[in-house]
Amino acid sequence: MALISLNSFGVTMSAPLFSNLDLTIGAGDRLGIVAANGRGKSTLLKCLAGELDATTGGITRSRGLRIGHVEQSVPDTLLDCGFHQVVADALPPEQRGSELWRVDVVLDSLDVPEDMRGRPIRALSGGWQRLALIARIWVTDPDVLLLDEPTNHLDLAKISQLETWLNALPREVPVIVASHDRAFLDATTNRTLFLRPQESPVFSLPYSRARQALDEVDASTARRFERDMKVAQQLRRQAAKLNNIGVNSGSDLLTVKTRQLKERAEKLEDAAVAAHRERSAGAIRLTNRGTHAKVLITLDDAAVETPDGTLLFRTGKRHICQDDRIVLLGRNGVGKSRFISMIRTAIAEPGTKQNVKVTPSTVLGYSDQALSGIGDDTPLAMVSRRFEVGEQRARSLLAGAGAEMQEKKIGALSGGQRSRLMMLVLRLINPNFYLLDEPTNHLDIEGQEALEEELMKHQASCLLASHDRSFIRAVGNHFWLIEKRRLVEVDGPDEFFRAAAETER
Template identity: 85%
Template sequence: MALISLKSLGVTMSAPLFSKLDLTIGSGDRLGIVAANGRGKSTLLKCLTGEMEPTSGDITRTRGLRVGHVEQSVPPALLSRSFHQVVADALPPEQAESEMWRVDVVLDSLDVPEVMREREMQALSGGWQRLALIARVWVTDPDVLLLDEPTNHLDLARISQLESWLNALPREVPVVIASHDRAFLDATTNRTLFLRPEQSPVFALPYSRARQALDEADASMARKFERDMKVAQQLRKQAAKLNNIGINSGSDLLTVKTKQLKERAEKLEEAAVSAHREKSAGAIRLANRGTHAKVLITLDDVAVETPDGTLLFRTGKRHICQGDRIVLLGRNGVGKSRFVSLIRNAIAEPDTVANVRVTPSTVLGYSDQALSGISGDDTPLAMVSRRYDVGEQRARSLLAGAGVVIEMQEKRIGVLSGGQKARLMMLALRLANPNFYLLDEPTNHLDIDGQEALEEELLKHQASCVLASHDRSFIRAIGNRFWLIEKRKLTEVEDPEEFFRTVAEGSN
């Protein structure tokens, strides 16, 4: 049964985000919404809740429908409240008096520890804040659940836990998920909507299989368009030839025939639909200056410690070689980020980190989760032209190519969207022209196009890198070596699948 129906729905801002969208959402649906950054996913969710009016078309909701919407960011008014209060405040006053037990049931279902429940939101990590927002919506017992980028800030254990929680929800409650996390969409959805400005295809398949079907449909449409254009061209040539003969011979029949051929060509051209071309949110290109050295970094049983000197793990004897794409695996808190910082310090100041030897020709390209390499108070134009000495015109061209449009180039970096900041960081990496990349959560804020472009660039340039990531699709695509950190030691494993399984089982 359809709970929400969309008919020819469209939203136009400066340009159409989507149009002519026909869609029904009903019992049993687990719908994934996929689009590039800034292309209408959050807007569509707001239309579904009734918070935003579409530019065109109609939305029909069943009478009395309760729509639960989990947005991406925490409202400032909630930051000073405790986890428990944030969830309890969502209950209507008449329920709050007699049904406070609902809050504990929801928090138990999400495995929120007692100690966490009394902490203020502003003291929680992004991952716990995200779970608080989900619990706050679910406690209201919605008929439809909408989730906007639900895996943002979650580690692998929490992502697996969220997958299990979603898959255990009553099937009569439809769930709509806007996400860039390909593995998460595969694990939690059974339908996929690809949001596009003209026609938005829907497939009754989870993301990866739907993407394959979409690519085939796009390729088929591209072939048909080419065929139709060729036939139209041939018809116009025939018409021109007959027209010349008709003029010379004065034949009325040939004049009529010429007109008919032209009309057929015009009809074909009008009806022909060109294949969809995804407009990039900004190109991601990397560089690799190369080096003759085979071994870039040697680790001689390095002790990785907390700032106060507590041992997190020892590395054993390890080499990082040219062409290695090493993925660090391990649960939160085992020391992955500390290890990344240690390698960064060893490259920045050679011979200052005990038992780490760095080849002198190693040139670092570094990006962390917070994108701290780009200052929020600087402007993109000032940063690129000053840091890389490229001149204003060249800097403007580079920024535009990376998705930072002219009107944003002289605004503070702090006001850019997450996607624009991530692409600016990727541009900074390319201009550093490194031969070794150190990447901590590089796919945060990147849409699926951006993730795939980053994968393609790292593979194309045979870039040497060490990376920490919670993105399973990215890890599978990029890694050729895997270092697992657990029980205070680092071991090399064949692939990441056993670790993924262990994390998933531990979260259930």
């Protein structure tokens, strides 16, 4: 039985986000919504929740259907409220007195520690804030659950916890997830909607298998389009020849035949459907200036410490060499970001970090989680001044990177736009060593795959920390794990992924 039905549904802003969408959502559905940044995922969720009207088409919901919508950001009005209070306040007033126990049941199901339940939302990490929003919606006992980028700010352990929680929900409750996390979609969905401006394909498959099916459909459509266009051209050439013969001979029969051939060509051309081409949110291109040095950085049992001098771990004897793509693994708080910061300082200020030797030819390209390397000027001013290029060249570079609002403050850009701007900065630095802390944050799947491809294509040496399992598996060729205050090399990331998941169960 369909709980929600969309019929020829569409939304147009400055251009169509999606149109002619026919979709039913019923019990047992775990639907993943996939699209590039700014292509309508959040808009569709708001339409499903009844918070936004469509431009065309209609939507039907079952009578009395309760829809729970978990948005991406915490409302400012909740920031100073305690975790428990935020969830309790979502209950209808008549239930708060007699059914407050429901709050504890939900918080227990999400493994929220007792000492955290009284803390204000403002004081929580981004990951716990996400779980607070999910708890706030789930306590209302919705019939349908909508999740907008639910893994944002979550570490691997919390992502695993969320996967386990979602998969344990009653099967009659449909869950619709808009996400760029490929591994998360594979673990939690059984249907995939690829949101497109014209026709939006739906497959009864989780993301990776659905993506393969979509690629096959697109390839078949492209072949059919090419074949139809070739046949239409042949018909037009035949019509042109017959027309010349008919004119010279005065044959009415050949004139009729010429018209028929032209009509057949026009019908083929009108009916032909070109394969979908995703409008890029901006190209990601990296470079590698190279170096003759084989070893870029040598670690001689260097100590990684907190700002107050507390030891987090020691590195042992390690080398970072050309073509190394090292992924740093470890639970939150073990010192990954401190290690990355130490390496950055050692490159920027040679000799200041004990037991860290940097080859002089090493040129750093660095990006942190906050994307602080792009500042808060306008994109145009930042690129023009920092890299001493003229305004016309700066505009061209920014347009290629997808920075449409070139003269607005960088802080006003979306997360995806700022990430692509940061990638442009890295390209212009032209490094031979990349130091990347959560580089796929805010990037859509197209951007993630482009970054993977660029790092591989340029054989860029890099050290990176990430919670994106698909990205880690695709890029890494060395894996360093921080555990028991030591840095050890492991064969791959999957054992760490399994251990993180088992800890949260």
